[in-house]
Amino acid sequence: MRRILRIGRALLGVVVVLVLLAGIGLAGALWLTLPGGDLRADLPGLAAPVEVVIDPDGIPRVRAGSETDVAAALGFLHARERMAQMDLMRRAASGELAALAGPAVLPMDRMTRTLGLRRRAHADLAALPADTRAMLEAYANGVNAWIGLRGRFAAPEFLLTGAPAPWTAVDSLLWGKTMSLWLSGNWRTELARLALAEKLPPASLAALWPGPPLQQQAEASPGLGEAATRLAAVLPAFPAPFTLPQTASNAWAVDAGRSATGAPLLAGDPHLGFGLPGIWYLARLETPTGTLSGATAPGVPFVVIGQNDRIAWSFTTTGADTQDLFIETPAGPESYLTPEGPRPYEVREEHIQVRGGPDEVLSVRETRHGPVISDLVGPTGAVLALAAANLAPGDTAAAGLLALNRARSVADAGAAAAAITSPVQNLMVADRQGIGLFVTGRVPLRRAGDGARPVPGAEGHYDWAGFASGAQLPHQVAPAAGWLANANERIAPADFPVFLGRDWFDDARARRIQALLDQGDTRTQADLAAMQVDTVDLVARDLLPRLRAVAVPDGLPRAALALLAEWDGQTRLNLPQPLIFNAWMRQLNAAILARAGVPAAARAAAAPWTTLVPHALGPGGAALCGGDCSALLPDALAAATAELSAAYGPDPASWHWGTAHEARFEHPILRAFGRLGGMAGARIAAPGDDSTLFRAGMGPGSFDAVHGAGLRGVFDLADPDRSLFMVVPGQSGNPASRLARNFIERWRDGGMVTIRAEPEVVDVRLHLTPGAQP
Template sequence: MRRRFRRILFGGSVLAGLAVAAGLGALVLTLPPSNHTLHLHGLHAPVTVLFDDKGVPHIRAANLPDADTALGYIHARDRMVQMELMRRLGSGRISEIAGPAGLPTDRMMRALGLRHLAEDSYRTLPPGMRAQLDAYASGVNAAIGDRGRFIAPEFLPFGPPAPWSGVDTLLWGRLMGVSLSGNWRPELDRLDASGRFDRARLLSLFAPHDRTKAPDQTALADTAHRLDALLPRFPAPFTLPDEESDEWAVDGRHSATGAPLLAGDPHLAFGFPALWYLARIDVPGLQLAGATAPGVPFIVIGQNGHIAWTFTSNSADTQDLFVETVLPDGRYATPDGPSAFAIRHEIIHVRGAPDVAFDVRISRHGPVISDALPGRGKGPVLALAAENLRPQDASPGLAALDTAQSVADAGTDAALIASPVQNLLVADRDTIGQFTTGHVPIRRSGDGAFPADGASGASDWTGEASGDALPHIVSPASGQILNANERTAPPDFPVYMGRDWPALWRADRIRALLSTAPRHDLAEFGRMQSDIKSTFAAATVPVLLARVPRADGIAGKARALLPGWTGDMHADAPQPLIFNAWIQRFVIDVETSAHIGSVSDSWEDMATLFLSPAGAAWCAGNCTPALARALDESTVALAGRFGDDPARWRWGAAHHVVFENALLRSIPLVKHLARADAPIGGDDTTLLRAGGALGDFDAVHGAAYRGLYNLADPDRSRFIVTPGQSGNWLSPDAWNLMRSWLDGSSMELRRQPDHVAARLLLLP
């Protein structure tokens, strides 16, 4: 019996060892080969892809369709899981893998109907655009067919992903439209807050232009509160921050090269893998380089040998909530009489739980987003009118930018990007210009600050403005253009652009740095992108010190370090930690005591308000006691973490940039393999954007891509992404760019890489 037991034990150990070895072997097989040749159906000529030592592909193709096919193959090879998650998110299918936790997101995506919009858009695209999307999809599907379940570790247990289609690509643009045109959310927040405050007091927080009578607030506030609770808010998984990005350019008179220089770094959510993927694409007449988005066959931000371009978000109000009046027979009231809702039946499959079925009603204004609520009952009906939910698609405009020859061409292309509304900054060898993409609604009345009555038609949209009717500037006399999400048109601009604009902290810093020298170079622009001075802190600290002139104990020691500090957010200094902990605790305390809730995504704006005379009403007439208490509370908490000597505290000890995988973050053990963090300077108000949620010092959004463009010699332009090119957490290219990015370094993407680490040959 003992011998038998030993044999069983030995045999079991051997089998377990073999199973582990097989598992490790399968994981290794998910890494792509370093030299590979593949025949692809639909190619017109051979395509050569050289991967440099950073994992960046350099594609050489005879034409753009072949380059699109190659890019599709490469995206799937390195980022298929990311593409699959994007497809599931836009289709409302996260619950199939995440279980009930994915239901809030899925219910809202189904209510918005993004998948249906993408399908309709694909059918109506010009034939050439469809052909481009199909060429890209054929490359993705070739990679799926070539690699199967070994295309990424996450597919090993479940088998290969479903085939890709042009509709899947269009979902990316629809998702960006939702994320970057989110001003219906502030309407919802205001509506939620209206249940706690009378309208006059609530208006003091927002000072909207429209003071017309709104629909009854009581029942609406409850619906808004439930919707707010249902919807995930950044930095929850699969969400993006509401405002982001810096951009600036100077013309040849102000550059060391004699030709324009341009800088751009979109500030979006950090994650693993990053949203962006670097690529260099050479076809006759074009030398494309910059940031691609896995799932999309374009250089989204970058250069093509003739122009360079980048984007920042424009806070134009392109979304309105309407309160529809439902009649006893189920129809709803309109100015022309009763009308029937269109109905769309949705079924969500949920891993480990029963399916969820519900109907989405669509009114003349748009989808009824309150139908996303479980058990909607007979409460108020909120419909969403949104430019990003209209039939027009952004893809033709993005594709056109890749082949534009001049700033003038780019201005024409900007009007083809239906949504979102963005500030497109462009430079060619002679000119700089900024254009507004997208469509902005024209309202019969009102400013869209609060939900409007849908039955009367008083606030209906009567048209839309785009192209030259929106803010634009070409060759300004100053020789420079900049934007950091601030307002691009005066309040009396002929087209009403909106009311919720970020403060000028980052824009003022860019303007100040551009004024320090008559001529600029790319190295200086690179240092600007890594600048850690906070104009917000520099302006706010004197106010804090004047309001709280002294303090005792640990608070007094911490306060004594702030006089003379100029707002530099160094990772190895104590002042940024003391300041951020103090001011954020102050905002949290005031918002909590006043029961304000999430009425603004900018805690800096709320801090400025509460420190002003107008904000005193939210602290029973005087916010100074709350400010003093916040200093005590925050410094005691810091002492508990970092010791009793504030001079030894360090911002970088608390402020880490975090890259983690939205899917794997909840899986024990594996989550650590797909996560990295590091100390970082800067904060949410600096050009080195490293921001997070109020009260949490982790940096979870910022510039995961930076571009520096030299229009005199495009091959000398510079690029960086973080944390790396590959989405496979076993790959050496998964994290290899993180250190360079942290150091503020970047790299050139020339036609011929200095070091070739891998080769891919695609043959017809």
């Protein structure tokens, strides 16, 4: 027996040693993926040496002799901190995820191959101006220099997958294609309307998306409802393995007369899905002709939101409808009807590699309107083709962004906006003399219809007659009020000559911006920074009088309602009221949709509750509830308080918004691995909600904040070195790096940083020298 025990102890010791060695080996491998300290490296294509200094927050200052040398250095820096993020983006956009993750992500690959993002990017690259192509090629050289130095140690993820493939100029264009799809999702709403048209009466269907009456009616077609239902269930997975990001943004500017500095001020904070890493990477880029600073996006060689020596700019999402689904009429197995008669489909084969399974050959059909997306769900008898402005040829967005980086005035920025063909965005801009707002992108000119639902494609009645762009789209310069603002509300009146769309965000954030700008004659940079983290919910303030009048029984509902009686709409961490309100509205929204007969699987496609609930509690509610929707309020409050008491205890006064509402930053791959995913991500209690300027929007099923301001910028045109910035969660994409999460608390608490020419402390120096072309 003793011998057996000795053997057992020996074996246990061996196991412990092996585990320790494995842990040490893993730690060592992770350490090798960290970028490291001072470095000298050769970059092919550089015309002259480039110096880079990086501060303790991971923000680089790049000093180079030319634009292309700056682009090469930026590519090196992006790859140094975000190579895995860049590789995952291009795989998703190219339809190559299954080669990495196996059959589970095949639906995503099928969709992006059907859309043909990579082949369209190839065509766009060939048509770009030479200077834009030179920037993209120089950037690719910089990325590839880092890959050449590190190979599979370029990032932790490559320890599993092997060294990344070389970067190309086309890969950079894919970033723009991906962002355009993220920011243009009307086709999903069209599918939802079509799928629900067979289940709901017209009045109820229209009330799910409050707005003007629906114009066109989709013609009946065999299998059409089935195709729409199945597609609506599949498409929101874009871009797997990510969740579909919620899109919103704030931006405003005050002119010199309304600014305490004597020059315009501009603030911007785009809202997209949270993740680790985030979307943005701060940098300062200096050449003999000028300085750029602000938010770059790993994958592209430009400052996307930021400033140069003369102007500053930011973007918000317009919400324009730039996509239509066309119901094609088959004229046989290989053709479809057009106004000129039958026409054969354009057909191509896509070969998709699948890890752990056989490769797949995907047959893709296109019509004159665009790719046939109904083929994604197999035969249904219906043929739905997608027309999308961001899939149209001649996309010069990269050239437009380069022109914006070079712009010297508001007028120059307006000209650059006309060249940014996709996506459709509101460009807020300021120079030293004034402020302006322009709309980028191409908006379809529809012969008929309002883009609300799929339309017949055979006779051409609903075809597009080209695009509106540039000066044809809304724009405003030097406003009499002395300020401009946009928070995704409708950008132009209903009688604007170009039809822009029908599905808009509510105006709560825009009204809050206006109220704060109207407080006093002039505003300071600190005022604008404080506005970005304002936590007042105007939707709540609007609804509170109605909610306080609800009759509820004694107990939890009465106690919760009493707390709302003294609430002013603030959504601070220590308050119980934001939790009670948001839980109540979530239950009420679900009850309204259920009463309207909307299937549970389709409810996420309706208008956001911040639009739907106020509409339902008004005269429009009768179409949804068959009467007064306010009758649902007591039961919704009872359900909400029961849910909250089970989670947070029986005393509503002890509930805290910050306990339930955490900003969640997840790694796009490692989040699937339970505890490991938690270690690779980050969480922090956050104020705000869906309707506050401190945007902290929630996903379904929890109160966690999953989208909001991944970037904040407050730009001082009197002295660009005083401009303020913040990104979240950090500069690095390596989960093992101290820079992966270094900004989270400062972001939550409203902190900002400057990017002056000389940092107070230099953490890393890089010396990049010309190297031979590969």
